[in-house]
Amino acid sequence: MVKLVINGEERQFDGDQDTPLLWVLRDEMGLTGTKYGCGIAACGACTVHIDGAPSFACVTPVGVLEGAEVTTIEGLSEKGDHPVQEAWRDLNVAQCGYCQAGQIMQAAALVDQYDTVTDEDIDAVMSANLCRCGTYPRIRAAVKQASAAKSGTPTEAETQ
Amino acid sequence: MRNSSIINVSRRGILGGMGAGAFVLAVGLPRPGRAQEEEPDFGRDAMPNGWRDDPKIFIAIAEDGIVTVTCHRQEMGQGVRTSIGMVVADELGAEWENVRVTQAPGDEEKYGNQDTDGSRSLRHHFMPLRRAGAAARTMLEQAAADQWGVDVSEVKAEGHKVSHAGSGKSLGYGELAAAAMDLEVPARDSLKLKDPSEFRYIGKNSIGLVDNMDITTGTTTYGIDVRRDGMLYAVVARPPVYGGTVKSLDDSAALAIEGVEKVVRIEPSEFPTEFAPLGGVAVIARNTFLAMKGRDALQIEWDDGPNADYDSEAYHETLSQAANSSDGKVIRDEGNYDEAAAGAAQTVEAEYYIPHLAQAPMEAPAAVVEIKDGQAEAWACVQAPQVTKLRLAERLGLEESAVKVNVTLLGGGFGRKSKPDFVLEAGILSQAMDGTPVKLTWTREDDIHHSYYHTVSVEKMSAGLDESGKTIAWRHRTAAPTIGSIFAPDPMQKLPLELGMGLLNMPLAIENIRAENPQAPAHVRIGWYRSVSNIPHAFAIQSFAAELAEAAGRDQKEYLLELIGPAREIDPTNQGDVWNYGENPDVYPIDTGRMAAVVEAAADGIEWGREMEEGRGLGIAGHYSFVSYVAVAAEVEVVDGEVTVPRVSIAIDCGAHVNPDRIRSQMEGAVIMGVGQALMTEVTFAEGRAVQDNFDTYLIPRMEQAPKRIDVHFVGSDAAYDRPLGGVGEPGLPPVVPAITNAVFAATKKRIRRLPIADQLRS
Numbered sequence: 001m002v003k004l005v006i007n008g009e010e011r012q013f014d015g016d017q018d019t020p021l022l023w024v025l026r027d028e029m030g031l032t033g034t035k036y037g038c039g040i041a042a043c044g045a046c047t048v049h050i051d052g053a054p055s056f057a058c059v060t061p062v063g064v065l066e067g068a069e070v071t072t073i074e075g076l077s078e079k080g081d082h083p084v085q086e087a088w089r090d091l092n093v094a095q096c097g098y099c100q101a102g103q104i105m106q107a108a109a110l111v112d113q114y115d116t117v118t119d120e121d122i123d124a125v126m127s128a129n130l131c132r133c134g135t136y137p138r139i140r141a142a143v144k145q146a147s148a149a150k151s152g153t154p155t156e157a158e159t160q
Numbered sequence: 161m162r163n164s165s166i167i168n169v170s171r172r173g174i175l176g177g178m179g180a181g182a183f184v185l186a187v188g189l190p191r192p193g194r195a196q197e198e199e200p201d202f203g204r205d206a207m208p209n210g211w212r213d214d215p216k217i218f219i220a221i222a223e224d225g226i227v228t229v230t231c232h233r234q235e236m237g238q239g240v241r242t243s244i245g246m247v248v249a250d251e252l253g254a255e256w257e258n259v260r261v262t263q264a265p266g267d268e269e270k271y272g273n274q275d276t277d278g279s280r281s282l283r284h285h286f287m288p289l290r291r292a293g294a295a296a297r298t299m300l301e302q303a304a305a306d307q308w309g310v311d312v313s314e315v316k317a318e319g320h321k322v323s324h325a326g327s328g329k330s331l332g333y334g335e336l337a338a339a340a341m342d343l344e345v346p347a348r349d350s351l352k353l354k355d356p357s358e359f360r361y362i363g364k365n366s367i368g369l370v371d372n373m374d375i376t377t378g379t380t381t382y383g384i385d386v387r388r389d390g391m392l393y394a395v396v397a398r399p400p401v402y403g404g405t406v407k408s409l410d411d412s413a414a415l416a417i418e419g420v421e422k423v424v425r426i427e428p429s430e431f432p433t434e435f436a437p438l439g440g441v442a443v444i445a446r447n448t449f450l451a452m453k454g455r456d457a458l459q460i461e462w463d464d465g466p467n468a469d470y471d472s473e474a475y476h477e478t479l480s481q482a483a484n485s486s487d488g489k490v491i492r493d494e495g496n497y498d499e500a501a502a503g504a505a506q507t508v509e510a511e512y513y514i515p516h517l518a519q520a521p522m523e524a525p526a527a528v529v530e531i532k533d534g535q536a537e538a539w540a541c542v543q544a545p546q547v548t549k550l551r552l553a554e555r556l557g558l559e560e561s562a563v564k565v566n567v568t569l570l571g572g573g574f575g576r577k578s579k580p581d582f583v584l585e586a587g588i589l590s591q592a593m594d595g596t597p598v599k600l601t602w603t604r605e606d607d608i609h610h611s612y613y614h615t616v617s618v619e620k621m622s623a624g625l626d627e628s629g630k631t632i633a634w635r636h637r638t639a640a641p642t643i644g645s646i647f648a649p650d651p652m653q654k655l656p657l658e659l660g661m662g663l664l665n666m667p668l669a670i671e672n673i674r675a676e677n678p679q680a681p682a683h684v685r686i687g688w689y690r691s692v693s694n695i696p697h698a699f700a701i702q703s704f705a706a707e708l709a710e711a712a713g714r715d716q717k718e719y720l721l722e723l724i725g726p727a728r729e730i731d732p733t734n735q736g737d738v739w740n741y742g743e744n745p746d747v748y749p750i751d752t753g754r755m756a757a758v759v760e761a762a763a764d765g766i767e768w769g770r771e772m773e774e775g776r777g778l779g780i781a782g783h784y785s786f787v788s789y790v791a792v793a794a795e796v797e798v799v800d801g802e803v804t805v806p807r808v809s810i811a812i813d814c815g816a817h818v819n820p821d822r823i824r825s826q827m828e829g830a831v832i833m834g835v836g837q838a839l840m841t842e843v844t845f846a847e848g849r850a851v852q853d854n855f856d857t858y859l860i861p862r863m864e865q866a867p868k869r870i871d872v873h874f875v876g877s878d879a880a881y882d883r884p885l886g887g888v889g890e891p892g893l894p895p896v897v898p899a900i901t902n903a904v905f906a907a908t909k910k911r912i913r914r915l916p917i918a919d920q921l922r923s
């Protein structure tokens with residue numbers, strides 16, 4: 001049995017400890033915001049934060065998470081108002097939206113961790129997350145906007 | 161109301177005898193009893209079950225004033241839920257913050273056609289939905305006038321209330337709703353639609369996506385997210401080769417796993433398989449992981465069947481031979497190609513290869529079915545809920561009325577989810593579990609291994625140029641397995657609708673043109689993938705146009721414009737295209753002036769003609785599809801054989817705009833999908849099996865490979881709402897790839913004739 005904290009709540013799972021966190025979240029806890037896209041750490045649809053670090057839930061056996069703090073898209077912010085979430089809505093980033101929980105979790109970790117975010121950072125970090133609809137240009141813009149909003153600096157667009 | 165699915169066979173006899181499934185291709189089957197001499201139906205009138213404009217179907221207004229718009233088209237990223245909400249709300253005079261959008265279940269009797277493909281949701285339903293909104297607005301006005309005892313002409317609805325200028329009285333929509341909805345729906349020809357100058361939402365960028373909040377907080381429901389009480393989870397081991405069967409099965413190890421509930425055989429389907437499941441062995445378990453673990457533990461020996469030898473390299477050879485033989489069916493013949501080519505000062509030939517692709521929507525197919533008291537209910541991410549309902553009923557032995565199909569959000573579709581094989585699998589499994597709700601999940605490997613693949617093509621192009629470099633003869637041979645092979649004994653010949661995707665209706669001004677279609681058998685399920693046959697046709701035609709420019713020593717863009725020729729309207733039926741995307745050629749002729757205009761706009765957008773650094777180049781391509789005009793100009797950089805696409809300019813003329821922001825996003829997405837098709841995306845087969853498994857081998861672009869700059873340019877009368885709308889979801893894609901490969905030529909002098917580029921430029 002494993003005990004862990006999911007979105008601030010203590011949870012436990014006593015099934016097969018090899019079960020990837022992804023399926024524990026989705027099937028056992030009913031937290032379907034975290035998505036399945038590949039199961040092999042190749043698409044980022046399942047990105048969650050484990051002890052603050054963006055991680056692929058599809059390749060993380062739940063058994064290794066004793067005492068860990070897991071944050072999913074449902075728990076990223078209380079009112080859906082993390083600067084990344086707001087920027088995502090502001091720029092209408094989503095198309096089908098399926099990859100976006102993973103994108104947002106990846107981006108939120110990036111924006112929270114660094115005061116400024118460059119194009120190179122975005123290429124390096126956000127390339128872990130696939131989007132078949134091709135929302136990358138808006139993801140790039142939204143990450144920058146969120147980063148600027150967080151650090152209180154105006155974005156390029158605003159200064160123009 | 162005209163809502164028949166009847167078409168005139170003599171003019172548009174597309175799929176006669178193709179089997180009942182063909183209707184999802186939006187070319188309804190002829191119905192008996194229809195006189196041939198009647199006027200043919202086109203567009204929305206020709207779609208199965210047509211269209212509806214009854215406000216009582218689409219609009220509900222609650223006492224608190226909340227307006228709920230029912231969206232009967234499926235959301236897969238094109239933004240249709242938002243756009244349909246905008247159309248209805250605008251005509252209704254509703255305030256957007258009081259508008260909600262709800263999703264209709266599959267019920268074409270009630271809603272009209274719901275089959276969401278062919279880039280036609282707004283093209284077909286813009287006007288009917290405007291009328292629905294206008295009718296409801298009229299009813300609200302009437303209800304208010306009745307209450308005040310004044311003539312209806314004295315009151316006006318806008319801003320979610322009806323006001324009477326004379327008395328200063330006003331009533332909110334919520335207060336009027338009950339009385340208004342009790343009124344008769346006004347006659348269609350009595351409705352007064354808004355003047356476009358009065359639009360508040362249509363054509364504007366003011367409205368955010370209706371699902372934005374849910375998407376950004378993880379509370380949306382896609383097919384894979386549905387949960388029902390007592391639900392079990394399943395995955396299926398399918399024959400790795402199309403048409404294969406189970407020779408032997410040992411499921412003891414799977415059944416020994418705690419949490420695995422049952423192993424179920426799914427019967428294979430006969431050719432043509434249409435939307436029937438492929439058969440195989442399902443494992444049903446307490447969660448998805450256990451189902452996958454159980455599947456891994458199955459010992460299955462397969463009989464691979466007739467397609468066991470399918471091999472992409474060998475088949476490339478087969479197609480190439482077909483495309484180089486002269487015994488293909490002649491499908492277009494104008495002037496005299498042979499004579500003109502024989503007399504040409506210069507002849508040019510090129511052969512292009514375009515591989516299989518898998519749609520690979522980010523959400524792989526997934527569905528839940530439960531059966532209670534003889535009633536089956538499905539929740540699924542389907543583009544075509546009506547055919548899903550029909551096929552599910554047939555497969556489960558139920559009446560159509562005993563089946564309900566609820567449509568979730570689709571995590572991408574691109575044509576894959578037009579085919580409901582996965583919902584039928586879920587239904588079979590629920591039935592095998594006495595009706596217990598079963599969620600069927602396709603893994604990514606399942607999705608890549610068992611797609612309805614985009615066809616594989618060889619396009620052989622030949623042309624003759626006169627002394628001045630002008631193209632005087634043009635021959636196009638296309639060899640590719642057809643979508644028709646899933647609906648009928650393999651016709652081995654492209655369907656008219658496939659030929660009508662950029663080949664027959666190619667609007668180039670060349671006097672002597674011949675097109676031929678040699679036979680090509682299918683060895684996998686061939687299906688439609690965003691923009692379908694436009695992909696190979698546009699690649700071949702627009703690459704070849706650039707090759708001819710090179711042969712003539714001319715600028716590529718100038719030469720392309722010359723090939724397009726003077727501004728004129730072409731009736732595609734005169735070129736043998738009897739399909740015309742289902743639209744009336746009088747209303748939707750091909751307008752070469754519009755084609756040229758998008759080419760100019762794309763070129764301007766990339767600053768065509770500018771000095772390029774070493775290793776960089778510009779390329780351009782234009783293509784007409786889904787009755788819209790798109791051109792793309794791309795800039796590439798090639799370093800050590802590695803191609804990147806830093807900048808793309810894409811110009812579209814799709815007629816009037818409903819939701820400009822979503823047109824923009826569709827163009828951005830099309831560019832990125834096209835970058836993938838140019839550089840990396842491909843499914844190949846060996847020993848009948850798909851070689852690629854997952855996103856580690858089936859490659860699609862990532863952030864770092866996406867162009868840093870994509871400029872979308874709108875061309876044409878985007879506010880001319882009296883003119884018919886064009887498609888948006890698909891037409892962006894076809895010209896992207898040839899624009900990139902033409903740019904590669906400009907950068908390297910190496911011509912890409914085989915997709916994807918992959919490592920072809922590495923020495």
Ligand code: FES
Pocket residue numbers: 035036037038039040041042043044045046047056057058059
């Ligand atoms: S599902 Fe985990 S990375 Fe794709």
Ligand code: FES
Pocket residue numbers: 094095096097098099100130131132133134135237522571572
């Ligand atoms: S928005 Fe559809 S996959 Fe990213």
